[in-house]
Amino acid sequence: MKINITKKYRIIIAAFMLLFSSQILFSQTPCTNGTKADFITDSVYYSSYSRMFTDISTPASSIVKRIWYFGNNDSLYTDTTAILYKYKKEGTYTVTLKVIDKTGCSDTASTTFTISDMFIVPNVFTPNNDNINDLFIVRSNGENKFSITIYSRWGKQVFFREGQQQIVWDGKLPNGKLVPVATYYYIISVDDSDKAYEPEKGFVSVFY
Numbered sequence: 001m002k003i004n005i006t007k008k009y010r011i012i013i014a015a016f017m018l019l020f021s022s023q024i025l026f027s028q029t030p031c032t033n034g035t036k037a038d039f040i041t042d043s044v045y046y047s048s049y050s051r052m053f054t055d056i057s058t059p060a061s062s063i064v065k066r067i068w069y070f071g072n073n074d075s076l077y078t079d080t081t082a083i084l085y086k087y088k089k090e091g092t093y094t095v096t097l098k099v100i101d102k103t104g105c106s107d108t109a110s111t112t113f114t115i116s117d118m119f120i121v122p123n124v125f126t127p128n129n130d131n132i133n134d135l136f137i138v139r140s141n142g143e144n145k146f147s148i149t150i151y152s153r154w155g156k157q158v159f160f161r162e163g164q165q166q167i168v169w170d171g172k173l174p175n176g177k178l179v180p181v182a183t184y185y186y187i188i189s190v191d192d193s194d195k196a197y198e199p200e201k202g203f204v205s206v207f208y
Contacts, residue, residue: 031105035062038109039097042195048118050086050198055097057109062101069096071112087115119146119188124205127171127178136169136204138188145191150184150204158184162191171206181206 037057057063060081068076070085071093087093096110120139127134138148142165150159150169158179161167171178183205190197 031101031103031107033101033103033105035059035099035101035105035107036109037097037099037107039111041095041111041113048200049088049090049115050084051095051113051115052082052084053095053097055081055099057097057099057107062103063099064102065100067098067100069098071095090114090116118190119200121186121188121200121202122204123202124207125171126207128208134170136171137166138163138168139166140164144197146188147191148186148188150186152179152184153182178208179206181208 035057037055039053039055039057041051041053053068055063055066064079066078066080068078068083068085070076070087072087072091076083076085092112092114094110094112096108098106098108100106118141122133122136122138125133125136127136140146140163145162145164146167147160147162148167148169149157152158158173159169161169173179183203185203186201188200190199
């Protein structure tokens with residue numbers, strides 16, 4: 001039997017390099033030289049499921065790499081100071097930032113927060129006057145004024161309204177006629193002069 005020695009050594013070398021690189025990323029020496037990890041959230045951008053994370057570790061000039069752990073088995077390796085991350089569902093998450101400085105040492109900082117939907121939006125309603133699910137009602141946390149625009153599948157606007165705590169649509173066009181059975185696209189926008197909110201988008205189906 002002939003053994004491919006070259007291939008064997010390539011496998012050993014590749015395995016060693018993978019182990020070595022993993023140690024570089026995840027097993028740095030804890031910092032004793034003053035490097036301290038820290039970060040803030042929601043500084044400039046916010047939505048129901050999105051968070052802006054900004055690294056404010058010190059001294060900033062010594063930080064060369066950052067690893068973000070989002071508390072949902074997802075992580076991101078980056079050398080930038082700010083990232084925007086969007087969660088897929090509601091829940092309580094512990095986010096950890098691990099920073100690595102020029103000397104190769106590391107420090108971590110963590111914070112825990114809850115992700116919850118800013119709006120409660122149904123995905124179907126039946127405006128047939130049977131007093132059962134006749135209205136499309138969008139409810140909010142009441143903290144900010146918001147608006148909703150609804151479009152047909154061809155992009156024609158069929159409804160627009162502004163509100164504070166809730167907005168109600170009876171399924172009628174501006175001319176008073178009921179919309180046809182179909183699926184409609186909505187965009188919810190928040191009015192806030194202090195923050196830039198990400199519009200919430202989705203679909204609602206109309207049946208009779």
